[in-house]
Amino acid sequence: MEVNVKLFATLRDGRFKEEKANINENTQVSDVISKYNIPKEEVKICLVNGRDADLNQTLKNGDTLSLFPPVGGG
Numbered sequence: 001m002e003v004n005v006k007l008f009a010t011l012r013d014g015r016f017k018e019e020k021a022n023i024n025e026n027t028q029v030s031d032v033i034s035k036y037n038i039p040k041e042e043v044k045i046c047l048v049n050g051r052d053a054d055l056n057q058t059l060k061n062g063d064t065l066s067l068f069p070p071v072g073g074g
Contacts, residue, residue, distance in 0.1 A: 001025060001061040003032070008068045011038060023059060030055040032065060044070040 006018045015036060023032065029046055033055070045068035046053045059065065 001027070001059075003027075003059050003062070004064040005032060005036070006064065006066045007036075007038075008066065009071070010069045011042065011067055027059050028055065029053055029057050029059065029065060032059070033067065038067070042069050043067050 001023050003021050003023055004018065005021050007015055015038075021032060021035070023035075029048070030040065033040055033043055040055065043055075045066075046055065046057075047066040047068075048057055048059065048063050050064070050066075053065075
């Protein structure tokens, strides 16, 4: 299966902006985070196909996973 992974802000540091990832069936969001060596505590917002998702959500072929770090404001 293939999913599109998008990283935002500081999660891109030393990684990528957008990448197609080949994953196995029954792969969860947390598995993809681990695959890219992103500490789970660095992911504050997680979207699958533009909708709020949690780390235990199972991904499907063609999904877009967007990951965001905590965002501060002033």
